[in-house]
Amino acid sequence: MPAYLLRSVRPLGGDPVDVVLGGPGAEGTIAQITPPGAAVAPDGDVVEVDGAGLVALPGLVDLHTHLREPGREDAETVRSGTRAAAAGGFTAVHAMANTSPVADTAGVVEQVWRLGEEAGWVDVFPVGAVTVGLDGERLAELGAMADSKARVRVFSDDGKCVHDPVLMRRALEYVKAFDGVIAQHAQEPRLTEGSQMHEGVVSAEIGLAGWPAVAEEAIIARDVLLAEHVGSRLHVCHLSTRGSVEIVRWAKARGIAVTAEATPHHLLLTDDLARGYDPRFKVNPPLRTADDVEAVREGLADGTIDIVATDHAPHPREDKDCEWAAAAFGMTGLETALSVVQETMVDTGRLTWADVARVLSGAPARIGRVADRHGRPIAVGEPANLVLVDPAARRVVDGATQETASANTPLQGREIPGRVVATFLRGRATVFDGAPVEADA
Numbered sequence: 001m002p003a004y005l006l007r008s009v010r011p012l013g014g015d016p017v018d019v020v021l022g023g024p025g026a027e028g029t030i031a032q033i034t035p036p037g038a039a040v041a042p043d044g045d046v047v048e049v050d051g052a053g054l055v056a057l058p059g060l061v062d063l064h065t066h067l068r069e070p071g072r073e074d075a076e077t078v079r080s081g082t083r084a085a086a087a088g089g090f091t092a093v094h095a096m097a098n099t100s101p102v103a104d105t106a107g108v109v110e111q112v113w114r115l116g117e118e119a120g121w122v123d124v125f126p127v128g129a130v131t132v133g134l135d136g137e138r139l140a141e142l143g144a145m146a147d148s149k150a151r152v153r154v155f156s157d158d159g160k161c162v163h164d165p166v167l168m169r170r171a172l173e174y175v176k177a178f179d180g181v182i183a184q185h186a187q188e189p190r191l192t193e194g195s196q197m198h199e200g201v202v203s204a205e206i207g208l209a210g211w212p213a214v215a216e217e218a219i220i221a222r223d224v225l226l227a228e229h230v231g232s233r234l235h236v237c238h239l240s241t242r243g244s245v246e247i248v249r250w251a252k253a254r255g256i257a258v259t260a261e262a263t264p265h266h267l268l269l270t271d272d273l274a275r276g277y278d279p280r281f282k283v284n285p286p287l288r289t290a291d292d293v294e295a296v297r298e299g300l301a302d303g304t305i306d307i308v309a310t311d312h313a314p315h316p317r318e319d320k321d322c323e324w325a326a327a328a329f330g331m332t333g334l335e336t337a338l339s340v341v342q343e344t345m346v347d348t349g350r351l352t353w354a355d356v357a358r359v360l361s362g363a364p365a366r367i368g369r370v371a372d373r374h375g376r377p378i379a380v381g382e383p384a385n386l387v388l389v390d391p392a393a394r395r396v397v398d399g400a401t402q403e404t405a406s407a408n409t410p411l412q413g414r415e416i417p418g419r420v421v422a423t424f425l426r427g428r429a430t431v432f433d434g435a436p437v438e439a440d441a
């Protein structure tokens with residue numbers, strides 16, 4: 001593996017520096033950070049990169065990815081999904097548990113973890129299911145998953161809501177023993193029976209069954225109170241409404257240990273897009289109104305929302321190329337997340353690149369309890385997990401040419417800013433010159 005000498009990159013968008021990754025005695029770590037032109041090439045094989053204009057960020061960490069393996073390898077595999085993650089600038093992803101079989105035992109989470117190690121594109125941290133089979137009836141063996149090789153700390157029935165308040169309470173109590181967190185998919189099931197899109201003016205006009213904001217907000221309100229009552233840690237998945245932002249803001253002011261995520265699509269897109277009945281825009285929770293999008297941006301800017309998580313949800317063509325009501329919920333996001341955050345938050349002046357490093361790397365690593373290895377500062381001696389971004393580039397999204405095995409991007413044909421030029425995982429380039437690099441290449 002060569003060392004890399006990155007000339008004149010801008011860590012967190014700050015002043016240019018030279019950065020050296022790896023070299024004798026510093027394998028896998030950041031070896032030097034110097035004023036531009038002052039870095040000394042290490043002995044041995046060195047690749048020099050002209051980094052003028054490039055922003056360096058710590059490798060991105062996704063707390064919410066669906067890799068679909070085991071069971072739905074027609075939509076994605078650990079290999080294809082993590083290659084897509086590297087292409088998007090990620091060095092770690094948390095893989096959701098709604099696979100087939102469900103990741104509800106030590107055996108399945110270890111299998112997913114091992115597949116991630118073998119693929120080598122990013123570190124894969126399996127999420128464990130809260131309930132057996134995601135059926136919401138019996139707690140899964142959370143302790144066994146925590147103690148397994150996969151060291152699970154994040155537990156979620158994502159795709160489904162843990163709607164029984166007694167089970168939710170027990171799960172919150174149980175994970176305290178190993179510093180775990182329950183990541184809730186907040187969707188009151190009775191209020192969303194048959195729901196197809198956000199309940200509002202557009203759903204009434206086009207005649208699709210509504211998914212009211214209150215179905216999300218009622219669960220978040222209940223869960224922050226449960227987290228307070230038992231003194232445990234709650235994470236709110238893909239929060240999408242103004243009311244949800246307000247509840248989390250209230251809970252944080254009260255000192256409740258709650259964290260929240262927003263997806264790129266809820267930062268950018270609205271329910272108006274359902275008018276064309278194109279199932280690309282069908283997702284859980286649904287795309288909401290422009291006012292909700294504004295509230296989510298405000299929440300991310302003021303720290304109420306801790307992180308951006310992709311909720312990358314690949315689906316094969318036959319589950320998306322059909323009429324709206326029959327189509328699966330979900331959209332891909334790993335390869336466009338950073339660009340959407342740039343467009344909605346950085347280019348609008350609402351977040352700095354240092355903030356982006358926090359919401360897409362530092363904070364998700366802390367919430368997922370992997371901050372000993374990921375989401376670290378860009379400093380000498382730290383693991384060389386980095387992404388180099390060209391914020392001046394523009395590109396047109398095409399699902400057919402992405403690394404993910406599925407084409408259900410909601411941004412098809414759209415021009416977005418920013419491009420990942422290189423991704424480094426412990427000093428190895430997983431992406432170079434904008435293209436994925438096989439480990440043995």
Ligand SMILES: NC(=O)N[C@@H](CC(=O)O)C(=O)O
Nearest residue numbers: 066158159283284313329330
């Ligand atoms: N977001 C989605 O619409 N779908 C996700 C499940 C989920 O995140 O709730 C999926 O697994 O396809």
Ligand SMILES: [Zn+2]
Nearest residue numbers: 158159185237
């Ligand atoms: Zn979900």
Ligand SMILES: [Zn+2]
Nearest residue numbers: 096158159311
């Ligand atoms: Zn999800």
